[in-house]
Amino acid sequence: MAEIREAAEAMEPALALLRAGEIVAIPTETVYGLAGDATNGAAVAKIFEAKGRPRFNPLIAHVATMAMAEEIAEFDPLSRTLAEKFWPGPLTLVLPLKAGSAIHPLVTAGLDTIALRMPRGFGARLIERLGRPLAAPSANSSGRISPTTAEAVADDLGDRIQLVVDGGATPVGLESTIVKVEDGRLRLLRPGGIAAGELEAAAGAALVRGAKNGVEAPGMLASHYAPGAMVRLDATEVEAGEALLAFGPRRARNAGAAVAMRNLSEAGDMREAASNLFSHLQALDRSGAKMIVVEPIPHDGLGEAINDRLARAAAPRDSGASYK
Known part of the structure:
Protein backbone atom coordinates (compact mmCIF):
# COMPACT_ATOMS: atom_id res chain seq x y z
CA MET A 1 0.00 0.00 0.00
CA GLY A 210 -16.36 23.54 -26.95
CA ALA A 211 -13.66 21.90 -29.04
CA LYS A 212 -13.57 21.87 -32.84
CA ASN A 213 -11.73 18.56 -33.18
CA GLY A 214 -12.89 16.00 -30.62
CA VAL A 215 -10.73 15.41 -27.54
CA GLU A 216 -8.24 18.28 -27.45
CA ALA A 217 -7.61 18.40 -23.71
CA PRO A 218 -8.08 16.35 -20.52
CA GLY A 219 -11.54 15.92 -19.04
CA MET A 220 -13.41 16.09 -22.36
CA LEU A 221 -14.67 12.50 -22.53
CA ALA A 222 -18.47 12.36 -22.36
CA SER A 223 -18.42 10.07 -19.33
CA HIS A 224 -16.01 11.18 -16.63
CA TYR A 225 -15.76 12.06 -12.91
CA ALA A 226 -18.25 9.29 -12.12
CA PRO A 227 -19.02 7.52 -8.82
CA GLY A 228 -19.91 3.85 -8.73
CA ALA A 229 -23.59 4.76 -8.26
CA MET A 230 -25.64 6.16 -11.10
CA VAL A 231 -26.35 9.90 -11.06
CA ARG A 232 -29.64 11.73 -11.76
CA LEU A 233 -29.50 15.50 -12.22
CA ASP A 234 -31.92 18.37 -11.53
CA ALA A 235 -33.88 16.24 -9.11
CA THR A 236 -36.98 17.82 -7.59
CA GLU A 237 -38.01 14.67 -5.71
CA VAL A 238 -36.13 11.90 -3.92
CA GLU A 239 -37.21 8.28 -4.11
CA ALA A 240 -36.70 5.74 -1.35
CA GLY A 241 -33.18 4.33 -1.27
CA GLU A 242 -31.56 7.19 -3.17
CA ALA A 243 -28.75 9.40 -1.86
CA LEU A 244 -29.14 13.17 -2.17
CA LEU A 245 -26.54 15.74 -3.23
CA ALA A 246 -28.22 18.95 -2.10
CA PHE A 247 -27.55 22.62 -2.79
CA GLY A 248 -28.76 25.67 -0.92
CA PRO A 249 -31.33 25.99 1.89
CA ARG A 250 -34.36 24.41 0.18
CA ARG A 251 -34.79 20.65 -0.25
CA ALA A 252 -36.24 18.48 -2.97
CA ARG A 253 -39.55 16.81 -2.14
CA ASN A 254 -39.31 13.70 0.01
CA ALA A 255 -35.67 14.48 0.93
CA GLY A 256 -36.20 12.60 4.17
CA ALA A 257 -36.33 9.35 2.18
CA ALA A 258 -32.68 9.70 1.19
CA VAL A 259 -30.36 7.07 2.66
CA ALA A 260 -27.66 9.76 2.89
CA MET A 261 -27.42 13.48 2.16
CA ARG A 262 -24.61 15.99 1.68
CA ASN A 263 -25.16 19.69 0.95
CA LEU A 264 -22.63 21.36 -1.35
CA SER A 265 -23.38 24.70 0.29
CA GLU A 266 -26.23 25.51 2.65
CA ALA A 267 -25.77 29.19 1.77
CA GLY A 268 -25.71 28.57 -2.00
CA ASP A 269 -22.08 29.72 -2.25
CA MET A 270 -20.51 28.49 -5.51
CA ARG A 271 -16.92 28.47 -4.24
CA GLU A 272 -17.92 26.35 -1.26
CA ALA A 273 -19.93 24.08 -3.56
CA ALA A 274 -16.97 23.61 -5.91
CA SER A 275 -14.60 22.74 -3.08
CA ASN A 276 -17.08 20.18 -1.68
CA LEU A 277 -18.22 18.58 -4.95
CA PHE A 278 -15.93 15.56 -5.24
CA SER A 279 -15.64 14.78 -1.53
CA HIS A 280 -19.44 14.87 -1.15
CA LEU A 281 -19.92 12.63 -4.19
CA GLN A 282 -17.44 10.16 -2.70
CA ALA A 283 -19.23 10.20 0.66
CA LEU A 284 -22.61 9.54 -0.97
CA ASP A 285 -21.10 6.78 -3.11
CA ARG A 286 -19.94 5.05 0.08
CA SER A 287 -23.54 5.05 1.37
CA GLY A 288 -24.31 2.04 -0.80
CA ALA A 289 -27.09 3.81 -2.72
CA LYS A 290 -27.51 2.71 -6.32
CA MET A 291 -28.57 6.22 -7.35
CA ILE A 292 -27.28 9.66 -6.33
CA VAL A 293 -29.76 12.42 -7.13
CA VAL A 294 -28.61 16.02 -7.45
CA GLU A 295 -30.71 19.10 -6.76
CA PRO A 296 -30.63 21.84 -9.43
CA ILE A 297 -27.52 24.04 -9.31
CA PRO A 298 -27.34 27.43 -11.08
CA HIS A 299 -25.04 27.58 -14.12
CA ASP A 300 -23.59 31.04 -13.51
CA GLY A 301 -19.96 31.58 -12.43
CA LEU A 302 -18.37 28.41 -11.08
CA GLY A 303 -21.74 26.73 -11.50
CA GLU A 304 -20.79 26.13 -15.14
CA ALA A 305 -17.86 23.95 -14.08
CA ILE A 306 -19.85 22.20 -11.34
CA ASN A 307 -22.64 21.33 -13.77
CA ASP A 308 -20.10 20.19 -16.37
CA ARG A 309 -18.62 17.68 -13.90
CA LEU A 310 -22.04 16.48 -12.82
CA ALA A 311 -23.22 16.04 -16.42
CA ARG A 312 -20.18 13.87 -17.18
CA ALA A 313 -20.72 11.90 -13.96
CA ALA A 314 -24.31 11.22 -15.08
CA ALA A 315 -23.46 10.35 -18.70
CA PRO A 316 -24.23 6.84 -20.04
CA ARG A 317 -21.49 4.36 -19.17
CA ASP A 318 -21.13 1.77 -21.87
CA SER A 319 -17.88 -0.10 -22.41
CA GLY A 320 -15.80 3.05 -22.87
CA ALA A 321 -12.09 2.95 -22.03
CA SER A 322 -12.52 5.46 -19.19
CA TYR A 323 -13.68 2.70 -16.88
CA LYS A 324 -10.81 0.23 -17.03
Whole structure:
Protein backbone atom coordinates (compact mmCIF):
# COMPACT_ATOMS: atom_id res chain seq x y z
CA MET A 1 0.00 0.00 0.00
CA ALA A 2 1.06 3.57 -0.64
CA GLU A 3 2.74 5.48 2.15
CA ILE A 4 1.05 8.78 3.08
CA ARG A 5 3.54 11.45 4.16
CA GLU A 6 2.92 15.03 5.23
CA ALA A 7 4.03 17.56 2.63
CA ALA A 8 6.56 19.08 5.02
CA GLU A 9 8.41 15.73 5.12
CA ALA A 10 7.75 14.43 1.62
CA MET A 11 9.93 16.52 -0.72
CA GLU A 12 13.03 14.31 -0.73
CA PRO A 13 11.15 10.97 -0.97
CA ALA A 14 9.00 12.38 -3.80
CA LEU A 15 12.05 13.65 -5.68
CA ALA A 16 13.82 10.31 -5.32
CA LEU A 17 10.86 8.44 -6.78
CA LEU A 18 10.39 10.88 -9.67
CA ARG A 19 14.09 10.79 -10.54
CA ALA A 20 13.87 7.00 -10.62
CA GLY A 21 11.03 7.15 -13.15
CA GLU A 22 8.28 6.38 -10.64
CA ILE A 23 5.01 8.23 -10.04
CA VAL A 24 3.81 10.09 -6.95
CA ALA A 25 0.43 11.49 -5.87
CA ILE A 26 0.78 15.16 -4.93
CA PRO A 27 -1.53 17.94 -3.70
CA THR A 28 -2.30 20.94 -5.89
CA GLU A 29 -4.73 23.79 -5.35
CA THR A 30 -7.28 22.08 -7.65
CA VAL A 31 -7.30 18.32 -6.91
CA TYR A 32 -4.62 15.75 -6.10
CA GLY A 33 -2.49 14.86 -9.13
CA LEU A 34 -0.73 11.65 -10.14
CA ALA A 35 2.67 13.02 -11.12
CA GLY A 36 5.46 11.66 -13.28
CA ASP A 37 8.36 13.17 -15.21
CA ALA A 38 6.76 14.48 -18.42
CA THR A 39 9.99 13.90 -20.35
CA ASN A 40 10.24 10.22 -19.34
CA GLY A 41 8.09 7.90 -21.46
CA ALA A 42 8.25 5.03 -18.97
CA ALA A 43 7.07 7.29 -16.15
CA VAL A 44 4.20 8.67 -18.25
CA ALA A 45 3.18 5.13 -19.19
CA LYS A 46 2.98 4.30 -15.47
CA ILE A 47 0.47 7.15 -15.04
CA PHE A 48 -1.74 5.68 -17.75
CA GLU A 49 -1.36 2.20 -16.28
CA ALA A 50 -2.16 3.25 -12.72
CA LYS A 51 -5.23 5.23 -13.78
CA GLY A 52 -6.44 2.82 -16.49
CA ARG A 53 -6.56 5.94 -18.67
CA PRO A 54 -7.25 5.71 -22.42
CA ARG A 55 -4.13 6.64 -24.40
CA PHE A 56 -6.01 9.09 -26.64
CA ASN A 57 -6.75 11.32 -23.64
CA PRO A 58 -3.90 13.86 -23.29
CA LEU A 59 -2.27 14.92 -20.02
CA ILE A 60 -1.52 18.36 -18.59
CA ALA A 61 2.17 19.19 -18.18
CA HIS A 62 2.85 21.25 -15.06
CA VAL A 63 5.65 23.82 -14.94
CA ALA A 64 7.27 25.92 -12.22
CA THR A 65 8.25 29.02 -14.22
CA MET A 66 7.47 30.86 -17.45
CA ALA A 67 10.97 30.03 -18.64
CA MET A 68 10.15 26.32 -18.34
CA ALA A 69 6.84 26.84 -20.12
CA GLU A 70 8.53 28.68 -22.99
CA GLU A 71 10.88 25.74 -23.54
CA ILE A 72 7.82 23.59 -24.19
CA ALA A 73 5.24 25.72 -26.01
CA GLU A 74 4.77 28.70 -28.32
CA PHE A 75 2.87 31.56 -26.65
CA ASP A 76 0.63 33.93 -28.63
CA PRO A 77 0.01 37.37 -27.08
CA LEU A 78 -3.41 36.51 -25.61
CA SER A 79 -2.19 33.27 -24.04
CA ARG A 80 0.74 35.13 -22.53
CA THR A 81 -1.64 37.73 -21.08
CA LEU A 82 -3.73 34.99 -19.47
CA ALA A 83 -0.63 33.27 -18.08
CA GLU A 84 0.58 36.52 -16.55
CA LYS A 85 -2.85 37.12 -15.01
CA PHE A 86 -3.74 33.66 -13.71
CA TRP A 87 -0.48 31.73 -13.20
CA PRO A 88 0.23 30.19 -10.81
CA GLY A 89 -3.34 29.04 -10.47
CA PRO A 90 -6.14 26.82 -11.81
CA LEU A 91 -5.81 27.75 -15.50
CA THR A 92 -4.53 25.38 -18.21
CA LEU A 93 -3.52 26.78 -21.60
CA VAL A 94 -3.50 24.58 -24.71
CA LEU A 95 -0.64 25.85 -26.88
CA PRO A 96 1.35 24.77 -29.95
CA LEU A 97 4.08 22.34 -28.95
CA LYS A 98 7.52 23.80 -29.57
CA ALA A 99 9.74 21.90 -32.01
CA GLY A 100 12.40 19.96 -30.17
CA SER A 101 10.50 20.00 -26.87
CA ALA A 102 11.56 17.31 -24.39
CA ILE A 103 7.92 16.45 -23.59
CA HIS A 104 7.30 12.77 -24.29
CA PRO A 105 4.70 12.11 -27.06
CA LEU A 106 2.53 10.06 -24.67
CA VAL A 107 1.74 13.29 -22.81
CA THR A 108 0.20 14.95 -25.88
CA ALA A 109 -1.63 11.81 -27.13
CA GLY A 110 -0.27 12.49 -30.61
CA LEU A 111 -1.52 16.07 -30.82
CA ASP A 112 0.65 18.96 -32.00
CA THR A 113 -0.44 20.97 -28.95
CA ILE A 114 0.41 20.76 -25.26
CA ALA A 115 -1.75 21.57 -22.22
CA LEU A 116 0.29 23.59 -19.71
CA ARG A 117 -0.42 24.74 -16.15
CA MET A 118 1.62 26.37 -13.39
CA PRO A 119 0.43 25.13 -9.97
CA ARG A 120 0.91 26.66 -6.55
CA GLY A 121 2.38 25.17 -3.40
CA PHE A 122 4.05 21.77 -3.06
CA GLY A 123 3.69 20.92 -6.74
CA ALA A 124 5.48 24.09 -7.85
CA ARG A 125 8.33 23.51 -5.40
CA LEU A 126 8.64 19.89 -6.48
CA ILE A 127 8.85 20.80 -10.18
CA GLU A 128 11.42 23.48 -9.47
CA ARG A 129 13.59 21.02 -7.54
CA LEU A 130 13.21 18.34 -10.21
CA GLY A 131 14.02 20.80 -12.98
CA ARG A 132 11.59 19.15 -15.39
CA PRO A 133 7.84 19.44 -16.01
CA LEU A 134 5.47 16.95 -14.42
CA ALA A 135 2.58 15.25 -16.16
CA ALA A 136 -0.08 15.12 -13.47
CA PRO A 137 -3.69 14.17 -14.20
CA SER A 138 -6.05 13.70 -11.25
CA ALA A 139 -4.91 10.92 -8.91
CA ASN A 140 -7.86 8.58 -9.38
CA SER A 141 -8.92 5.65 -11.54
CA SER A 142 -9.77 7.06 -14.95
CA GLY A 143 -13.29 8.40 -15.25
CA ARG A 144 -13.97 8.28 -11.53
CA ILE A 145 -14.36 11.01 -8.91
CA SER A 146 -11.33 13.28 -8.61
CA PRO A 147 -9.67 13.22 -5.16
CA THR A 148 -9.44 16.26 -2.93
CA THR A 149 -7.72 14.55 0.03
CA ALA A 150 -4.73 12.23 0.42
CA GLU A 151 -7.01 9.60 1.97
CA ALA A 152 -9.23 9.56 -1.15
CA VAL A 153 -6.15 8.94 -3.29
CA ALA A 154 -4.95 6.09 -1.09
CA ASP A 155 -8.40 4.48 -1.04
CA ASP A 156 -8.44 4.39 -4.86
CA LEU A 157 -4.82 4.00 -6.00
CA GLY A 158 -3.07 2.85 -2.81
CA ASP A 159 -2.15 -0.56 -4.21
CA ARG A 160 -0.73 0.93 -7.46
CA ILE A 161 1.62 3.67 -6.24
CA GLN A 162 4.27 4.04 -3.54
CA LEU A 163 3.72 7.54 -2.13
CA VAL A 164 0.89 9.99 -1.50
CA VAL A 165 1.96 13.45 -0.37
CA ASP A 166 -0.58 14.83 2.11
CA GLY A 167 -1.14 18.56 1.74
CA GLY A 168 -4.61 18.56 3.31
CA ALA A 169 -7.88 19.18 1.52
CA THR A 170 -7.43 21.02 -1.78
CA PRO A 171 -8.73 24.62 -1.62
CA VAL A 172 -10.31 24.89 -5.10
CA GLY A 173 -11.72 21.36 -5.32
CA LEU A 174 -12.31 21.42 -9.10
CA GLU A 175 -9.85 20.77 -11.87
CA SER A 176 -8.37 23.69 -13.80
CA THR A 177 -10.20 25.64 -16.47
CA ILE A 178 -8.77 24.73 -19.90
CA VAL A 179 -8.70 27.27 -22.73
CA LYS A 180 -7.13 27.50 -26.18
CA VAL A 181 -6.52 30.52 -28.39
CA GLU A 182 -7.58 29.62 -31.91
CA ASP A 183 -7.76 32.05 -34.86
CA GLY A 184 -7.50 34.92 -32.40
CA ARG A 185 -10.49 33.71 -30.37
CA LEU A 186 -10.47 32.22 -26.88
CA ARG A 187 -12.07 28.76 -26.80
CA LEU A 188 -13.21 27.16 -23.53
CA LEU A 189 -12.41 23.44 -23.67
CA ARG A 190 -13.23 22.61 -20.04
CA PRO A 191 -14.79 24.86 -17.39
CA GLY A 192 -13.02 24.71 -14.05
CA GLY A 193 -11.59 26.59 -11.11
CA ILE A 194 -11.56 29.98 -12.87
CA ALA A 195 -14.99 31.18 -13.95
CA ALA A 196 -15.61 32.06 -17.59
CA GLY A 197 -16.43 35.65 -16.69
CA GLU A 198 -12.98 36.18 -15.15
CA LEU A 199 -11.33 34.95 -18.33
CA GLU A 200 -13.53 37.09 -20.53
CA ALA A 201 -12.69 40.15 -18.47
CA ALA A 202 -8.97 39.47 -18.79
CA ALA A 203 -9.18 38.66 -22.51
CA GLY A 204 -11.53 41.51 -23.37
CA ALA A 205 -13.64 39.15 -25.47
CA ALA A 206 -16.34 36.50 -25.11
CA LEU A 207 -15.38 32.84 -24.83
CA VAL A 208 -16.28 30.33 -27.52
CA ARG A 209 -17.32 27.06 -25.90
CA GLY A 210 -16.36 23.54 -26.95
CA ALA A 211 -13.66 21.90 -29.04
CA LYS A 212 -13.57 21.87 -32.84
CA ASN A 213 -11.73 18.56 -33.18
CA GLY A 214 -12.89 16.00 -30.62
CA VAL A 215 -10.73 15.41 -27.54
CA GLU A 216 -8.24 18.28 -27.45
CA ALA A 217 -7.61 18.40 -23.71
CA PRO A 218 -8.08 16.35 -20.52
CA GLY A 219 -11.54 15.92 -19.04
CA MET A 220 -13.41 16.09 -22.36
CA LEU A 221 -14.67 12.50 -22.53
CA ALA A 222 -18.47 12.36 -22.36
CA SER A 223 -18.42 10.07 -19.33
CA HIS A 224 -16.01 11.18 -16.63
CA TYR A 225 -15.76 12.06 -12.91
CA ALA A 226 -18.25 9.29 -12.12
CA PRO A 227 -19.02 7.52 -8.82
CA GLY A 228 -19.91 3.85 -8.73
CA ALA A 229 -23.59 4.76 -8.26
CA MET A 230 -25.64 6.16 -11.10
CA VAL A 231 -26.35 9.90 -11.06
CA ARG A 232 -29.64 11.73 -11.76
CA LEU A 233 -29.50 15.50 -12.22
CA ASP A 234 -31.92 18.37 -11.53
CA ALA A 235 -33.88 16.24 -9.11
CA THR A 236 -36.98 17.82 -7.59
CA GLU A 237 -38.01 14.67 -5.71
CA VAL A 238 -36.13 11.90 -3.92
CA GLU A 239 -37.21 8.28 -4.11
CA ALA A 240 -36.70 5.74 -1.35
CA GLY A 241 -33.18 4.33 -1.27
CA GLU A 242 -31.56 7.19 -3.17
CA ALA A 243 -28.75 9.40 -1.86
CA LEU A 244 -29.14 13.17 -2.17
CA LEU A 245 -26.54 15.74 -3.23
CA ALA A 246 -28.22 18.95 -2.10
CA PHE A 247 -27.55 22.62 -2.79
CA GLY A 248 -28.76 25.67 -0.92
CA PRO A 249 -31.33 25.99 1.89
CA ARG A 250 -34.36 24.41 0.18
CA ARG A 251 -34.79 20.65 -0.25
CA ALA A 252 -36.24 18.48 -2.97
CA ARG A 253 -39.55 16.81 -2.14
CA ASN A 254 -39.31 13.70 0.01
CA ALA A 255 -35.67 14.48 0.93
CA GLY A 256 -36.20 12.60 4.17
CA ALA A 257 -36.33 9.35 2.18
CA ALA A 258 -32.68 9.70 1.19
CA VAL A 259 -30.36 7.07 2.66
CA ALA A 260 -27.66 9.76 2.89
CA MET A 261 -27.42 13.48 2.16
CA ARG A 262 -24.61 15.99 1.68
CA ASN A 263 -25.16 19.69 0.95
CA LEU A 264 -22.63 21.36 -1.35
CA SER A 265 -23.38 24.70 0.29
CA GLU A 266 -26.23 25.51 2.65
CA ALA A 267 -25.77 29.19 1.77
CA GLY A 268 -25.71 28.57 -2.00
CA ASP A 269 -22.08 29.72 -2.25
CA MET A 270 -20.51 28.49 -5.51
CA ARG A 271 -16.92 28.47 -4.24
CA GLU A 272 -17.92 26.35 -1.26
CA ALA A 273 -19.93 24.08 -3.56
CA ALA A 274 -16.97 23.61 -5.91
CA SER A 275 -14.60 22.74 -3.08
CA ASN A 276 -17.08 20.18 -1.68
CA LEU A 277 -18.22 18.58 -4.95
CA PHE A 278 -15.93 15.56 -5.24
CA SER A 279 -15.64 14.78 -1.53
CA HIS A 280 -19.44 14.87 -1.15
CA LEU A 281 -19.92 12.63 -4.19
CA GLN A 282 -17.44 10.16 -2.70
CA ALA A 283 -19.23 10.20 0.66
CA LEU A 284 -22.61 9.54 -0.97
CA ASP A 285 -21.10 6.78 -3.11
CA ARG A 286 -19.94 5.05 0.08
CA SER A 287 -23.54 5.05 1.37
CA GLY A 288 -24.31 2.04 -0.80
CA ALA A 289 -27.09 3.81 -2.72
CA LYS A 290 -27.51 2.71 -6.32
CA MET A 291 -28.57 6.22 -7.35
CA ILE A 292 -27.28 9.66 -6.33
CA VAL A 293 -29.76 12.42 -7.13
CA VAL A 294 -28.61 16.02 -7.45
CA GLU A 295 -30.71 19.10 -6.76
CA PRO A 296 -30.63 21.84 -9.43
CA ILE A 297 -27.52 24.04 -9.31
CA PRO A 298 -27.34 27.43 -11.08
CA HIS A 299 -25.04 27.58 -14.12
CA ASP A 300 -23.59 31.04 -13.51
CA GLY A 301 -19.96 31.58 -12.43
CA LEU A 302 -18.37 28.41 -11.08
CA GLY A 303 -21.74 26.73 -11.50
CA GLU A 304 -20.79 26.13 -15.14
CA ALA A 305 -17.86 23.95 -14.08
CA ILE A 306 -19.85 22.20 -11.34
CA ASN A 307 -22.64 21.33 -13.77
CA ASP A 308 -20.10 20.19 -16.37
CA ARG A 309 -18.62 17.68 -13.90
CA LEU A 310 -22.04 16.48 -12.82
CA ALA A 311 -23.22 16.04 -16.42
CA ARG A 312 -20.18 13.87 -17.18
CA ALA A 313 -20.72 11.90 -13.96
CA ALA A 314 -24.31 11.22 -15.08
CA ALA A 315 -23.46 10.35 -18.70
CA PRO A 316 -24.23 6.84 -20.04
CA ARG A 317 -21.49 4.36 -19.17
CA ASP A 318 -21.13 1.77 -21.87
CA SER A 319 -17.88 -0.10 -22.41
CA GLY A 320 -15.80 3.05 -22.87
CA ALA A 321 -12.09 2.95 -22.03
CA SER A 322 -12.52 5.46 -19.19
CA TYR A 323 -13.68 2.70 -16.88
CA LYS A 324 -10.81 0.23 -17.03
